[in-house]
Amino acid sequence: MRAAWDSDPATAGTPITRVVLDSSYFGGDAWEPSWNRKELYDGYMPEITALMVDGDRDDPYSNVSARSENPVQRAGDAFAAKLGGVATSVGSAPAGAPVLGHVESQPVSTLVYQALIVSDNTLAEALARVTAIQAGAGNTFGSLQQGITAGLAAYGLDTSALRIADGSGLSGNNAVPPSYLTSLFLKVQNREGSLWAVYDGLPVSGEAGSLRYSDRFAGANSRADGAVHAKTGWIDDGYTLSGIIDAADGTPLTFAIYALGDVSDDAKEAIDTLAAAIYDCGNNLSNQ
Incomplete structure (x- = not known):
C-alpha cells in the first residue's frame, strides 16, 4: 500500500x-x-x-x-x-478513490473446510453474511434466513421449516429439523453441486477436527474411528451430531442426533455411543 x-505523483512524498x-x-x-x-x-x-x-x-x-x-x-x-x-x-472512502492495494481470501471451499473442521464461528458467520449479500437478501443478521434458504434452494429440498438466526448455530433461535439434515447429507455424501466442499470439511471420528478431540469417540466407541464424517454442535442447551456413517458392513448412512435441554458434557459420550451403534448395525438398521 x-x-x-x-x-x-499526486501523493509521492506526502x-x-x-x-x-x-x-x-x-x-x-x-x-x-x-x-x-x-x-x-x-x-x-x-x-x-x-x-x-x-x-x-x-x-x-x-x-x-x-x-x-x-x-x-x-x-x-x-x-x-x-x-x-x-x-x-x-468513515468510508470517497467515491472514485484510487485503490492502493487489495488482498484476496483463500477459495470459499478452503474457508468452508476451515469453518467446519474445528467449528470456527467467525468464519461461519462471515460466510453466511456473504451468502446473504450475494443472494440480494441484505447484509444484516435479519437477512440470513432469506439468504441461506436461497443458497440451499438449488438442492431441491423443502426449506420452509428452517429457522435461521445466525450463521454459526450459536443462537438458540435456530431450528433445523433432523430430517432436513439427513436429506441434505445424502446430497453431501453424493457430492452434489458444491457440496463436495462440505464433505471434505467434515470432522472425522478419531482422525480429524473436532471429532479427534480426546473426549470424542473414546474407549469402546473408538471402534467407529474413521467411519463417522459429521459436524458437531454445542450450545448451552444442546449437543448435536449430524453427518454420514460408513457402517461396518460398508453401508453409507446419514444421521442426525440431537440432545436438547438441560444437557451436560455426558451428552457427547452418549451421542458417540449411539453413532457407534449405528456403525455396527449398518444395512440391518436401514432396513428396519
Missing part, C-alpha cells in the same frame, strides 16, 4: 497521516441479541463486522481466544502501526 502511495476504517459491507447489529455475551470473553465469538484481523482474537494462533469490544478499531490500530502509528477514524 505504501509503495502504491509513493508511486503516485506522508500518510490517517487511516479511515470502513466496515460498511456488513450492516446492522454486530452482536446477535440472543447470544450470551460471555461467548465474546470466553473466545468463541467476536462481534461480527466486515473489518477485523485474525477473527479479533487476542491470540491469533488459537481458535478459541478472547475477543475485544471493538474489532474495527483493533484492526485499524494494526494497520496504523504498520504505517508508523498514524491516526485512525471511522
